[in-house]
Amino acid sequence: MKNTPLNLCTTRLHGGEYGLYVALRERADNVMNAETEPIYGHKPARYLLQEIAAGNKEYSELLLSKETVIGRRETGEILHELALLQTHLWKAGRVLRVRFLEGPEHVHRQIETIAKTWETHANITFDFIAQGQAEVRISFTRSGSWSLVGTDALTERDQNKATMNFDLSDETTSPDAFPATILHEFGHCLGCVHEHQSPAAAIQWNKPLIYSRLFQAYGWDRQKVDTNFFEQAEKALITNSGYDPLSIMHYSFPPEFTVPPTPTPHNTQLSAQDIAFISRCYPFPASSTASTLLKG
Known part of the structure; x- marks a missing residue:
C-alpha cells in the first residue's frame, strides 16, 4: 500500500488470573478509591483483594465465588469487568x-x-x-x-x-x-x-x-x-x-x-x-x- x-x-x-490480580493491585489507588467505589460498586472487590493480599483467600476462590453477589452480578464477574473499566494508569x-x-x-x-x-x-x-x-x-x-x-x-x-x-x-x-x-x-x-x-x-x-x-x-x-x-x-x-x-x-x-x-x-x-x-x-x-x- x-x-x-x-x-x-x-x-x-x-488476561490471565494472577496477572489480572497483580494489575488490579497496581491500579487500586487509581480506581478503587472513595470516589470510584460508589460509582462502580467495587468496594466488595477491593475488600476481597485485600483478603488475598493478607493471605486469607486464594485468587481462584475469588473468581469462582458465588457467595458475594452485587445486585445480580457475582464477584468474579465484577472483577473481570473492573479490569476493563479502570484507567490503566x-x-x-x-x-x-x-x-x-x-x-x-x-x-x-x-x-x-x-x-x-x-x-x-x-x-x-x-x-x-x-x-x-x-x-x-x-x-x-x-x-x-x-x-x-x-x-x-x-x-x-x-x-x-x-x-x-x-x-x-x-x-x-x-x-x-x-x-x-x-x-x-x-x-x-x-x-x-x-x-x-x-x-x-x-x-x-x-x-x-x-x-x-x-x-x-x-x-x-x-x-x-x-x-x-x-x-x-x-x-x-x-x-x-x-x-x-x-x-x-x-x-x-x-x-x-x-x-x-x-x-x-x-x-x-x-x-x-x-x-x-x-x-x-x-x-x-x-x-x-x-x-x-x-x-x-
Whole structure:
C-alpha cells in the first residue's frame, strides 16, 4: 500500500488470573478509591483483594465465588469487568523498568531517547536496564508495532515475553515516522488509547474499504481492524479535553478511509492536549516554593 503511511499498532489487552490480580493491585489507588467505589460498586472487590493480599483467600476462590453477589452480578464477574473499566494508569512517580529482548544497539538508544520525552510532562520514569525484572519488555518481531495498555503490562508474567513491539520492517520506521511510532507506543504504555477512537471524534469510516485495504496490506482480520479503528474507547480511558486530531495517539490514514474523504495530519510529536492530559494523569508533586506560597 503506497498511500499515506499508517501508524499501525495493536493496543493489546491481556488476561490471565494472577496477572489480572497483580494489575488490579497496581491500579487500586487509581480506581478503587472513595470516589470510584460508589460509582462502580467495587468496594466488595477491593475488600476481597485485600483478603488475598493478607493471605486469607486464594485468587481462584475469588473468581469462582458465588457467595458475594452485587445486585445480580457475582464477584468474579465484577472483577473481570473492573479490569476493563479502570484507567490503566500507573501510580504517579512510578519507575518503570524497560528491557530490550533483542534488537540492534543503535535502535535501543533511539527508543530510549525518544521515550523519555514523556518524562518531561509526566511524573513517570523509564529506567532502561540491560538485565533483570522489567515491567516493559521490548521485542522487534514482524508483527506490527504494538503495546499493551498501561498496567496491562503486568498481566504478562513471563519475563521473556514482550509487552511492546517495534516492527523494524514496517514503513513506520522511516527517519520521520519512527520517532512518532516510539512516542505512540510509549503513550499506550502510559495508558493512552487511540484518539481517533474517542467518542468525541465521530469519524464516519469507509468500513468496507478499510477492511479490504488492511487485509491486503497487513493481513488484518475484521476483529483487529475493529479493535484499532472502529471500537470506541471507554470514557474512563480517554481525555476530557475533547477530540484532538493532532494527538500523537491519532492514526494517520488515507483520505479515502473516511466519508467524505478527509485528509488527516501525520502527527510526529506530542500535541498541546497530549501534554496537558498526561500532566493531569501523572502530576508532579508541588514544589516546596509553591507550597510555601500557598500556605502564606
